[in-house]
Amino acid sequence: MNESKEFLKEYDDSKYKKPSATVDMIILTAVDVETKARSVPDKVLRVLLIKRKGDPLVVDITDPYKGKWALPGGFVNYYEDLDAAAIRELREETNISDVYMEQLYTWGKVYRDLRRRVISTSYMALVDSSKLNIKAGDDAEDACWFDVKITLLEEVKTQIKAGYIRKTTYELSLVNSENEIKDTVIVTKKLEGRTSKIDLEYVNNPSGLAFDHATIIFYALERLKNKVEYTDIAFSLMPEMFTLTELKKLYEVITGKVIYSRNFRDKMEKQKKMVIETDEWESGKPYKPARLFRFNPDWVEDQ
Known part of the structure; x- marks a missing residue:
């Protein structure tokens, strides 16, 4: 114990740069959409987005994502657990509370946030939207549901010495009665010998979602697609x-x-x-x- 105290007394943490931690929440629901008369309605998936405050047409190097649509989320306080931060941010920005959220993935690419080095942990929840009272708050100007859909655009496979590289391009479409957002996500799979690596990247779109949230939504939908085959x-x-x-x-x-x-x-x-x-x-x-x-x-x- 004394050795630990002495070590901490002499320890200088200023020699390491400190990244920030955030949480992002993917809240999904399914609703009926009328198709033909006298037939069972089809279903559509919807994702909850918030609109960040500010004018997107005014350049601001301190916050390049002002006025853009994004997933609910925000920074984790220093003495706050990740789960607690996710619950707090969701409540503050959308008025949603008491929903079960599952930790999904950690996002840590260096320039995913242009303001600073940010590592984000994403959470996913499946909810009944008819039982929720959505209301924007905190630093959100608006909060509403968007129909979400993934469309395959192109797939290119290139042979390499011991395997291949396959690049698949998808369009992520988010639509409601007042807005239409389209983003492009590229999935690159490299297979070399017995080693495979999959990477997600988004094509920067000035009219798209903030940050790398297109890739987070894409990943969540793919995860849901896989889990539905073997879970409840x-x-x-x-x-x-x-x-x-x-x-x-x-x-x-x-x-x-x-x-x-x-x-x-x-x-x-x-x-x-x-x-x-x-x-x-x-x-x-x-x-x-x-x-x-x-x-x-x-x-x-x-x-």
Whole structure:
């Protein structure tokens, strides 16, 4: 103990530059969108964004992201846990509290924030937006939901001596009734021998999202797409009672794939046993009512 005290007494931490720490929250929800009359509505994924205060047309070298849309988030206080900072920032900027957030990834590229060296930890939450009262606060000028979609633009594969380099370009589209934002994300996979490396980068777009938030949203959506195949994460976006068609449409919008109804029913009811059939039926719908199901709380991943 005495040795530790002596060491700390003589220790000079000024010789190391100190990066700042931030948290960024990806809050996702799923809502119905009407398509054709007398048919089950499709689903769309939405992400919550905040608009940073300031005029984006006024150049400010101290904050080049003024007036831009971004994920809710902010700096971690010196004596504050990461989880506590995420909860506080989300509440201060959007008025959301009491939601479960899962730590997603840590982002540490050197110039991800042009103001200073910033390392950010991202969190993801799946919520029922109808139960939330979104209200901008703190340093946010506005807070609202955006429909979010990923579109494949181009894929280029180059052979190298012991493998290949594949660059895949995606468009991240964020749209609501008043705004449309488009960003480009490039995923580079390098396979050399038995070693593979994947890197995400965004193409700087003056009218796009602030910071590197396009890559954070892209990563979250890809993570969700993978997890929905082997976990019960999708049920966080469903009501307590639902039809299999409604659940299938959610899986389709998350995975970006068309799913055949019979295969999906077998997967949910027989193979995975993720749902339980109830004795209740839909009512008040303009189409043929369907039986209602609920999530099986006894389901486990290795079934």
